[in-house]
Amino acid sequence: MKRTTRAFAAGMLFATTILAIVHYTNDKQYTTISEQQYEQIVAERNELAEKLEKQKKEIEKTTPSQKEKVYIYTLTIAKGEASRDVANRLEQAHIIDDAQSFLTYLDTHQLTRALRPGTYVVTSDMSYEQITKKITK
Structure with missing residues (x-):
């Protein structure tokens, strides 16, 4: 039982160490966007989705399905x-x-x-x- 607990603890310590190394050596800079920018991105995504849906419907009308x-x-x-x-x-x-x-x-x-x-x-x-x-x- 002690051996299993020690192995588990060692695994947790190892995993935490690896995560810390990756976190602190990662060069990516996280940026925040304003609520206005977020809403603009969502609006663009919705517009693209509507265009794709229209194109899909047009394709379905023109090509007979199996x-x-x-x-x-x-x-x-x-x-x-x-x-x-x-x-x-x-x-x-x-x-x-x-x-x-x-x-x-x-x-x-x-x-x-x-x-x-x-x-x-x-x-x-x-x-x-x-x-x-x-x-x-």
Whole structure:
């Protein structure tokens, strides 16, 4: 117990010494600004933020986003086909963003082996839940 306390105290002393050395050898001069200067800086920052927000809105209006584009895919599941293959095809068709997260969803809801053979029309605006309701038992 004494050894631990001594080690802790030595560490505190060492850290304090290092901080003191850094503090007193630092050549930076700290300046204070007046309240008027501070308000001017804040006003400039707010003005820049508003300009950036306007530019962002203009860009969003002129460029179509990926989410606006809805992909439609006819999915055919063969008897005995692995859920991994189905997930990979859905990802390649841009119906889902990530095959692994879809597989995790199937695993979590114990639907990995519940895929029904057949042909289904799925779209990219469907949730994982909607897709799985359509393709499982």
